[in-house]
Amino acid sequence: MILTWIKKTVLLMIFSFLLLFASSLFADTRPSHQYKVIIIGAGSAGLAAAQDLYQHGIKDVLIIEARNRIGGRVWTIHPWGAATDLGASWIHRTNNNPIAELAKKHGVETLPTIYSLGNPLNKFSSFDLYDNNGKKISSEEMKSTLKLISKFNADTSQNKLHLKENASFEDAVNIFTQQEHLQGKNLQLFNFIAKDMIESDAGGDMKQISYSTGNSLHSIMSGNDVLPQGGYIRLFSEFAKNMSISLNNPVTAIHYDSQGVTIVTKKGVYHSRYVVVTLPLGVLQAGTVKFLPELPKEKLAAIKHLRMGFFNKIYLFFDKPFWNLDIEWISMMPNQNNPKPHYEALNLYKFVRQPILLFFSAGSFSEETEGWSDKRILDDVMHHLKLIYGDNISTPSAYLITRWGKDPFAHGSYSYPGIGSSIKDYKNLAAPVANKLFFAGEATSSTDPGTVTGAYLSGLSAAELIIQQLYV
Ligand SMILES: Cc1cc2nc3c(=O)[nH]c(=O)nc-3n(C[C@H](O)[C@H](O)[C@H](O)COP(=O)(O)OP(=O)(O)OC[C@H]3O[C@@H](n4cnc5c(N)ncnc54)[C@H](O)[C@@H]3O)c2cc1C
Incomplete structure (x- = not known):
C-alpha cells in the first residue's frame, strides 16, 4: 500500500516536472506588442488625434478608454425620442471652426441659436x-x-x-x-x-x-453658435467606427522612459512608442492615474493653477x-x-x-x-x-x-483659469514630456479651453508632433 503511494507520488512529480518543462518551451517569450501610438481617452481630443494619425498612414494606434462608450464629455442619449446631450450642446462660433466643418462633412444639420459665445450679449x-x-x-x-x-x-x-x-x-x-x-x-x-x-x-x-x-x-473662431441636430456624438461616431478602441479599460499608471511608454490598466499592460494623454484636468488633479517618474514641476503647477468648473x-x-x-x-x-x-x-x-x-x-x-x-x-x-x-x-x-x-472620469465639466494662473499654464499643460508623452484635451488649449473645438484642435496638435517624430 505504502509502496503504491510512493510510486504514485513519484510519477506525479515526474509528470508535473515534464509539464513545467514543456510549458517553458512553448511560453511566448516575445515582449508584448509595442504600439506606435496609444491614445488615452476617446473624447474629442483623443478621437481627433487618432483620426489625424490614421490619415497620415499611422494605423498601429490603440485608444484606451475608461468608459463603455466613446465621446467623453460629448454624450448623446435618446431617452424620449429626441436626441439629448448630457455634455456639450453647442458648436461655438462656427466661422473657421473645424467642428462646424465636421458637421458639414458628416451631413449633420445644425440649428442656429441666438445665444452665441461670439457675442454673449x-x-x-x-x-x-x-x-x-x-x-x-x-x-x-x-x-x-x-x-x-x-x-x-x-x-x-x-x-x-x-x-x-x-x-x-x-x-x-x-x-x-x-x-x-x-x-x-x-x-x-x-x-x-x-x-x-x-x-x-x-x-x-x-x-x-x-x-x-x-x-x-x-478664440481663433468667430460667428454664431449652433446645435448639431440629432446629437453632438454624430460628429464623431462615423469616423470612430474604424478605430481600434479598448473600452471599459481605465488606465491606472503610465511609466515612461527614453525607450517608450508602459501603460497599466485594470485589464492589463500595454507598450507604446508614443502616448497621447487626453485625461481631463479633473482626472489629473485627482491623481487617480500615476505618472512614473512624476511629471515635471511646470506641468504639476499648471494642473494646480487651472481649475475644473462645474x-x-x-x-x-x-x-x-x-x-x-x-x-x-x-x-x-x-x-x-x-x-x-x-x-x-x-x-x-x-x-x-x-x-x-x-x-x-x-x-x-x-x-x-x-x-x-x-x-x-x-x-x-x-x-x-x-x-x-x-x-x-x-x-x-x-x-x-x-x-x-x-463622474470619476471627468471630475468636473470643463476648465477655467483660476486666480494665480496665466496663459503659460495652458502651454505647460500641453507641453510634451520626454518626447514620449504628448498632452491634449480642452484644458491644454490656450485659445479655446473648455470647448469641444479646443479639445479637437489640441488632439490634432499632439498628433502632428508625433508625426514629426515618426517621419523626421
Ligand atoms: C454639461 C456640459 C456642457 C458642455 N457644453 C459645451 C458646449 O455647449 N460646447 C462646447 O464646445 N463644449 C461644451 N462642453 C465642454 C466639452 O464637452 C469638453 O470641453 C470636451 O468634450 C472635452 O473633450 P476632451 O477630449 O478634452 O475630454 P473628454 O471628452 O473628457 O475625453 C477624455 C476621455 O478620457 C477618458 N478617461 C478619463 N479617465 C480615464 C482613465 N483613467 N483611463 C482611460 N480613459 C480615461 C474619459 O472617459 C473621456 O472619454 C460642455 C461640457 C459639459 C460637461
Missing part, C-alpha cells in the same frame, strides 16, 4: 428674466443694463479697470459698478447678467476666475408647454438674501418641437446641487417655475440630471 435679446417674486423685468430695464454690460466688456478688453495682477472677475465687476455708481435694482440686475455671462462660460464663480488670464484667451444640466420633459414658446431663455433673479440659486432654462421646444426645458446651473451652486437628491433639485426648480407661471403648471413627466463633478 445676443442671448439677452431672447431672454425672459423675472425678479424673485416672479415679476418680469421690463425690456427698458434690460436694455439699459445691457448697455452698461457692453461698456463693461469694452473696458475689460481695453484693460481700463486697472486691476491688480491677481484680480478676479468679481473684482472687475465691483470696480466697474462702483465707478458707475450702480445701486439697488440696477446693481442687482447688472450683477445678475455679468454673473450669468461669465460663470456659465467658465463653470466657476466670478471670484475664482482670473481676470487677466480669462481676458487674454482669444456646469450641470437638468432636463424637464412636460406633457405640454406652458411657457412663452418664442423665447430662447427663461431665468429668474435670486433672492437678495440667498443669491446662490441661479438657474436658467433653454426653451428646447424652439429647436426640437418637444415640451422640454433644459435648465443649467454653474459654479459653486452647481457643485453644491450635485450633493442634493433628485427630488430636492426638482422641487427647487419647480418652485422657481411656479413663482413665474403659477401653481397650476404640470409636473414634469420625465427628467434627467447630470452630476459631472461626481
Whole structure:
C-alpha cells in the first residue's frame, strides 16, 4: 500500500516536472506588442488625434478608454425620442471652426441659436428674466443694463479697470459698478447678467476666475453658435467606427522612459512608442492615474493653477408647454438674501418641437446641487417655475440630471483659469514630456479651453508632433 503511494507520488512529480518543462518551451517569450501610438481617452481630443494619425498612414494606434462608450464629455442619449446631450450642446462660433466643418462633412444639420459665445450679449435679446417674486423685468430695464454690460466688456478688453495682477472677475465687476455708481435694482440686475455671462462660460464663480488670464484667451473662431441636430456624438461616431478602441479599460499608471511608454490598466499592460494623454484636468488633479517618474514641476503647477468648473444640466420633459414658446431663455433673479440659486432654462421646444426645458446651473451652486437628491433639485426648480407661471403648471413627466463633478472620469465639466494662473499654464499643460508623452484635451488649449473645438484642435496638435517624430 505504502509502496503504491510512493510510486504514485513519484510519477506525479515526474509528470508535473515534464509539464513545467514543456510549458517553458512553448511560453511566448516575445515582449508584448509595442504600439506606435496609444491614445488615452476617446473624447474629442483623443478621437481627433487618432483620426489625424490614421490619415497620415499611422494605423498601429490603440485608444484606451475608461468608459463603455466613446465621446467623453460629448454624450448623446435618446431617452424620449429626441436626441439629448448630457455634455456639450453647442458648436461655438462656427466661422473657421473645424467642428462646424465636421458637421458639414458628416451631413449633420445644425440649428442656429441666438445665444452665441461670439457675442454673449445676443442671448439677452431672447431672454425672459423675472425678479424673485416672479415679476418680469421690463425690456427698458434690460436694455439699459445691457448697455452698461457692453461698456463693461469694452473696458475689460481695453484693460481700463486697472486691476491688480491677481484680480478676479468679481473684482472687475465691483470696480466697474462702483465707478458707475450702480445701486439697488440696477446693481442687482447688472450683477445678475455679468454673473450669468461669465460663470456659465467658465463653470466657476466670478471670484475664482482670473481676470487677466480669462481676458487674454482669444478664440481663433468667430460667428454664431449652433446645435448639431440629432446629437453632438454624430460628429464623431462615423469616423470612430474604424478605430481600434479598448473600452471599459481605465488606465491606472503610465511609466515612461527614453525607450517608450508602459501603460497599466485594470485589464492589463500595454507598450507604446508614443502616448497621447487626453485625461481631463479633473482626472489629473485627482491623481487617480500615476505618472512614473512624476511629471515635471511646470506641468504639476499648471494642473494646480487651472481649475475644473462645474456646469450641470437638468432636463424637464412636460406633457405640454406652458411657457412663452418664442423665447430662447427663461431665468429668474435670486433672492437678495440667498443669491446662490441661479438657474436658467433653454426653451428646447424652439429647436426640437418637444415640451422640454433644459435648465443649467454653474459654479459653486452647481457643485453644491450635485450633493442634493433628485427630488430636492426638482422641487427647487419647480418652485422657481411656479413663482413665474403659477401653481397650476404640470409636473414634469420625465427628467434627467447630470452630476459631472461626481463622474470619476471627468471630475468636473470643463476648465477655467483660476486666480494665480496665466496663459503659460495652458502651454505647460500641453507641453510634451520626454518626447514620449504628448498632452491634449480642452484644458491644454490656450485659445479655446473648455470647448469641444479646443479639445479637437489640441488632439490634432499632439498628433502632428508625433508625426514629426515618426517621419523626421
Ligand atoms: C454639461 C456640459 C456642457 C458642455 N457644453 C459645451 C458646449 O455647449 N460646447 C462646447 O464646445 N463644449 C461644451 N462642453 C465642454 C466639452 O464637452 C469638453 O470641453 C470636451 O468634450 C472635452 O473633450 P476632451 O477630449 O478634452 O475630454 P473628454 O471628452 O473628457 O475625453 C477624455 C476621455 O478620457 C477618458 N478617461 C478619463 N479617465 C480615464 C482613465 N483613467 N483611463 C482611460 N480613459 C480615461 C474619459 O472617459 C473621456 O472619454 C460642455 C461640457 C459639459 C460637461
